Amino acid sequence: MKFNTKLIHGNLKIDETGATNTPLHLSNAFSHSSAEELECIMKGTSMGYAYTRISNPTVTSFERRIASVEGGLAATAAASGMNAIYLAIMNIVESGDEIIASSGLFGGTYTLIKNLKSYGINVKFLDNLDKISLENAIMKNTKIVFAETLGNPKLDVLDIEDVSKVCIEYNVIFIVDSTITTPYLIKPIENGADIVIHSTSKYINGTSNSIGGIIVDGGSIKYKEDKYKNFKEYSRKFGKMAYTAKLRNTVGKDIGASLSPFNAFLNLTGIETLSLRMRRHCINTLAVAAFLSNNEKVTSVNYPSLPSSKYYNLTKKYYKNGASGVLTFRLGSKENAFRFINNLKMILNITNIGDTKTLIIHPASTICASNTEREKEKMGVFDDLLRLSVGIEDIDDIIEDIESALQFIN
Template identity: 35%
Template structure:
């Protein structure tokens, strides 16, 4: 098999192989250096200052670009810094269509920061292609989608969105955090730019912050933003994300296996009103998910019957941690209404389903029986 034909799992374990370490290190070395020595005038080793380039970060960027099937990758200090760099591609009076169901921090960035700089946004149910098309204006420059969305697990048809975007000569930007390139590769479905909170599944251990961009367009512009604003990922954190990616495939398979069993258990639980998980055949968007992904992931949201259940149950969890974030090996349960999505106005939250009875569960790799027993003990008071 040629180097160019290595499969995803192999690339995850072995990295990009763009540059072999001169001493033969199997694990990419951590180049914990802010600056690099020159051998003489105009004689650079290719590395000058770590804000511009660093060998450890470069290996991560090359690896994630290969995994997503993109032309170039960029690693940032957080997921929000990565989104910020993408939004900086636009200028005042540009218009962006955004998934109405999305992470609260992304909503806050659009509404409280970039709106004051003249970036216009329209929030749309991007699972409805007709609504998306009706929202396109003369000044529309991009469609920004989350799929599966956070936290309602809405599934947007990426191919249809990208076809629509190309017809109007606008960009498609996809936040691929929930599935990672192991389960979904938006660039191969026509998207132009993919974003990740690398903190989540790519890192996988709840121990570091990171943001990732993989792009097929505006590569030089994104690189300029990265270098100029300086929100780059440190060498050590780059190494942690690389280490996390090595086990991405086996982690996601185990997490998904657990999530399928838990989603079915929740569907039978008397205290649970509704379960949102793309792997359930009754889930709206299931057929699209089967078409465009190789897995359903391990994120589950579910609505309980009464608000009072929330406060009581969150105190009872023992195996599952009540904490923000997602994607790590430890299972985490989150209350989006006052945690991850508090920045979104209450009327919007209620309209799209982020009610005060909704919980979001990031399923880890623990024994699934322990997780179900913990859910049973906590929910069935």
């Protein structure tokens, strides 16, 4: 089954009613014919559903669909993208362990990982996460390397294959957040990632109508090594499913931040058009980037598909169908940035990305407001910088709105 077909039919099970849409199971708990049956489900010795905080048929359908399109062994949904990141990390680390991460992460992710120090977890942020810097940074207690395929909003391009080789050599779990790129543009597991994360609130859903996150397990064999003693029982019992089995039986169940069945249903609806939307996002974003690059009021434009980008060669290597729908540009001052936003007519001033609509935000005063000036600089965030999530509207209308607002810039 090819990719576009998988988006619609991947791991699809038609129920006894013959409904072509996945049924929405809005039930907190599930009845069983015998005490023995429920006991087996709760022990995990038989399949079934007991309580939606643990699992739900609609959520399972969404997890199976994402696992199919990502080429993963299994997937576990979460209440939000941030929750997915937290669960993915905490399923692995213990006090005394270390995480190495890119400094170009989304501000909320950067803060989450930084704050893990309070759990006794050491954290290193690398300005350039590549083979050389990683080899110099890895220690015996390094358990995770965490990065985004494209940094948000730094838009630095991760060389997944090079980083993966180092992680294999040193037996470190490689977690990749592919929210911006989606499986339409890249499947990180095929390039060596062990775990892939999405904030499904963005491109997977596509219309900003539900919050969610998902963790895709690539089925790594690293967990069977002595370095991961907390996986010993699960590796013995579940083999390549050790990561997902542990996640579902420990922190995933304990935290209780499960995806709503209704949000899973909305995400299943959204993902069916992922290819169509992502293709249009990429085409429109490249056109906007070219327009901005030729406007004298714009001091710089950052989009990996532009030949002027320092990541252009890496982009050509990994992103043959485009570099997604996010770009950043600078206007010389915070005042100019605010004036530009305030004079837009169609483009919306919103914290999200990945919507069908074109969205803009001033990261320094919003999503990165809690970060220090030094951290913002490492993230590629400046007072005059704007992040644009380009939608799928007619490109002439997007550019017309941008051009009109630029007239108010000094």
